Amino acid sequence: MKKLLYQFDTDDLPSVFDNVVGFDGGADHVSAYGGVNAANVGGLVEGAIFTRGLKDKKNTAIFIGGGNMTEGEAVLAAVRKKFFAKFRVSVMFDCNGSNTTASAAVAWLAHGRSLAGKRAVILGGSGPVGQRAAVLLAREGTVVAVTGRKREVVQAACDSIRTRFGTVVEAIEAPTNVERGAAIEGAHIVLATGAAGITLLDEKQWRDNGTLELIADANASPPAGIEGVGQSDRGAAKHGKIIFGSLGFGALKLALHRACIARLFEQNDLLLDTEEIYALAKTMVA
Numbered sequence: 281m282k283k284l285l286y287q288f289d290t291d292d293l294p295s296v297f298d299n300v301v302g303f304d305g306g307a308d309h310v311s312a313y314g315g316v317n318a319a320n321v322g323g324l325v326e327g328a329i330f331t332r333g334l335k336d337k338k339n340t341a342i343f344i345g346g347g348n349m350t351e352g353e354a355v356l357a358a359v360r361k362k363f364f365a366k367f368r369v370s371v372m373f374d375c376n377g378s379n380t381t382a383s384a385a386v387a388w389l390a391h392g393r394s395l396a397g398k399r400a401v402i403l404g405g406s407g408p409v410g411q412r413a414a415v416l417l418a419r420e421g422t423v424v425a426v427t428g429r430k431r432e433v434v435q436a437a438c439d440s441i442r443t444r445f446g447t448v449v450e451a452i453e454a455p456t457n458v459e460r461g462a463a464i465e466g467a468h469i470v471l472a473t474g475a476a477g478i479t480l481l482d483e484k485q486w487r488d489n490g491t492l493e494l495i496a497d498a499n500a501s502p503p504a505g506i507e508g509v510g511q512s513d514r515g516a517a518k519h520g521k522i523i524f525g526s527l528g529f530g531a532l533k534l535a536l537h538r539a540c541i542a543r544l545f546e547q548n549d550l551l552l553d554t555e556e557i558y559a560l561a562k563t564m565v566a
């Protein structure tokens with residue numbers, strides 16, 4: 281029985297990255313659909329749940345991706361609404377790598393140390409990765425703030441986090457590197473999750489920060505999201521801080537993503553979202 285993965289992407293062009301990792305995670309075939317939304321996903325789900333007998337249903341699974349977290353969450357809700365009784369398949373939710381990337385970053389930041397009571401600031405955190413990282417850092421006991429260029433955008437992201445997880449995150453409007461430098465005053469942890477290739481902080485803005493202990497940068501496309509962070513840094517020491525670069529924790533992100541895909545095919549009723557993916561990351565870190 282072939283393992284079939286149905287990749288439902290809210291973007292018009294489905295992610296190649298997610299497609300490749302689908303195969304590498306163990307699917308025999310990955311069918312990628314773009315432009316998927318809550319209104320049109322129903323028929324696709326019916327095709328997945330009505331085609332195989334109960335003992336074979338675990339060989340069909342769904343992956344939900346795309347750049348818009350709100351649309352992705354609506355697709356997930358619509359998919360789950362179609363399930364009933366034993367007519368269901370396993371689902372992984374990872375819009376723009378949000379859960380796997382945030383889980384890998386936070387698992388490394390929390391590895392071998394307690395983050396409880398610390399202040400964490402996520403730069404450029406209104407996107408999918410930043411939103412999920414905010415939740416996970418809060419779950420580790422930190423007080424979290426997220427910066428964005430416009431108050432209404434970053435506040436909307438924080439409101440959405442509160443609605444989904446009940447987690448309160450502070451929104452900070454910080455459109456320039458100078459304002460982001462001010463936003464990290466008093467912080468112990470800084471994580472950059474801004475768009476690819478955008479530098480959100482200069483090295484001089486974090487170098488002499490006396491409270492800062494941990495820095496991580498998710499941006500893998502040069503230049504760095506935080507100047508002075510090396511892509512491959514994994515626990516490197518610099519200016520008295522511990523540094524993680526995008527590839528430094530990206531190896532865990534990839535391994536985690538593949539492991540999640542493999543798990544989908546073990547049973548027909550699994551949901552892999554933030555909590556489940558982070559729990560797995562904690563067992564894989566190091």
Ligand SMILES: NC(=O)c1ccc[n+]([C@@H]2O[C@H](COP(=O)([O-])OP(=O)(O)OC[C@H]3O[C@@H](n4cnc5c(N)ncnc54)[C@H](OP(=O)(O)O)[C@@H]3O)[C@@H](O)[C@H]2O)c1
Nearest residue numbers: 376377404406407408409428429474475476498499526530
């Ligand atoms: N290391 C890994 O394994 C890995 C895996 C997946 C993704 N990533 C990286 O993780 C990062 C976050 O991914 P994502 O999908 O959440 O990012 P995203 O949605 O593309 O962007 C995140 C935020 O960046 C801000 N932004 C956009 N353009 C900007 C600009 N010109 N100047 C300043 N801020 C800007 C926006 O916030 P505001 O509009 O609120 O300012 C946006 O919400 C990306 O760099 C991505 O490439 C890394």
